[in-house]
Amino acid sequence: MILVFGKTGQVARELALHSGLTCLDRAAADLSDPSACAAAIRLRRPRAVINAAAYTAVDxxxxxxxxxxxxxxxxxxxxxxxxxxxxxPFVTLSTDYVFDGGGETPWRPGDAPGPLGAYGRSKLAGERAVAAAGGVWAVLRTSWVVSAHGNNFVRTMLRLGAERDELRVVADQIGGPTPARDIATACLRMVQGLETAPERAGVYHFAGSPDVSWAGFARAIMAQAGLDCRIHDIPSAEYPTPAARPANSRLDCRGFTAAFGMERPDWRAGLGEILNALKEG
Known part of the structure; x- marks a missing residue:
């Protein structure tokens, strides 16, 4: 049995569709109480653990x-x-927010972090705590998670696109939208890989392809959904938020592909699957 922390989040819900997994909600393991999390693992004695739960309210x-x-x-x-x-083995999810978003080169796992805000600092603290614990561990940094459930950019754009004729969307932040279904598959692939080759432990990147701006992603959503909503490019400065977002969220995922044999997913195909799932109810 593989134990999963998280039950209602985007990735946790996709993991729950796989057999042989036990997913814990907050009532079973409150992440604000680290000792309770350790106790939940001790009690259940799984063959591996995936942490798909997090504080994700960036602002x-x-x-x-x-x-x-x-x-x-x-x-x-x-x-x-x-x-x-x-x-x-232990696998946990992290984020592109551990980087400062400078430049245009995709971030490699070994690049120096420099989070711009509290969310990024909290995730970086988790990465460092996991590495310090030793054992067979892996951190999977990903970006721009989307699915047919939860709060995410696709669902927001579909709602607004059905209500309005035009939208202003940030065009100077670039990254790889990543379907939660593919992240769940990647986590399971990592567990299997770590079980057979513990030396693969470490930090990895996994994000959808091709890289795109939020505005470009919004246009693709409108086009695939058949919504007649025009998207106007704006700079981040015209859409201020309490927490700064990285401008460059491109992730170099070659190390993940080499270690676990899984290519970057095409988010355009994933978007189609998400739209179909929403149509089906």
């Missing part, structure tokens, strides 16, 4: 950094330490 984290750090930093560290003690 709210600016005022609640201590809570975000407990959930995104301390809890994964406690999980990793327990997994190390039991001798089982």
């Amino acid at each position: 709210a984290a600016e005022e609640h950094e201590a809570e975000a750090t407990a959930i995104n930093g301390d809890a994964p560290g406690a999980m990793a330490a327990e997994c190390a003690a039991l001798g089982i």
Whole structure:
């Protein structure tokens, strides 16, 4: 049995569709209590653990950094330490927000982090706590997660596109939209890889392809959904948010492909699957 922390999030919901997994919600394991997370692993004795739960409210984290750090930093560290003690693999999700978003070159796993805000700092704290715990671990950094459920850019654009004739969308932030279904598959591929080759432990990147701006992504959503809503490019300065977003969220995913044999997913195909799922109810 593989134990998954998270049950209602985008990736956790996709993981729950696979057999042989047990997904824990907050009632079963509160991530604000790291010791409870470790106890949940000890109690169930799984063959591996995937942490797909997180504090993801990027703007709210600016005022609640201590809570975000407990959930995104301390809890994964406690999980990793327990997994190390039991001798089982541990996989946790992280984010492009650990980088400052400078330049135009895709970020490599070994590049120096420089988070712009509290959310990125909390996720980086988690990465470091997991690495410090030792054992067989892997951090999977991803970006721009989308699916047919939860709060995400696709669902927001579909709602607004049905209500309005035009939208102004940021065009100077570039990244790879990543379907949650593919992230779930990647996590399971990592667990299998770590079980057979523990030396693959480390930090990896996985994001959808091709890289695109938010505005470009919005146009693709409108086109595939058949919505007659015009998208106007704007700079980030015209859409201020409490937390700064990285301008360059491109991720170099070659290391993941080499280690686990999975190419970057085409988000355009994933978008089609998401739209079909929404049509089906």
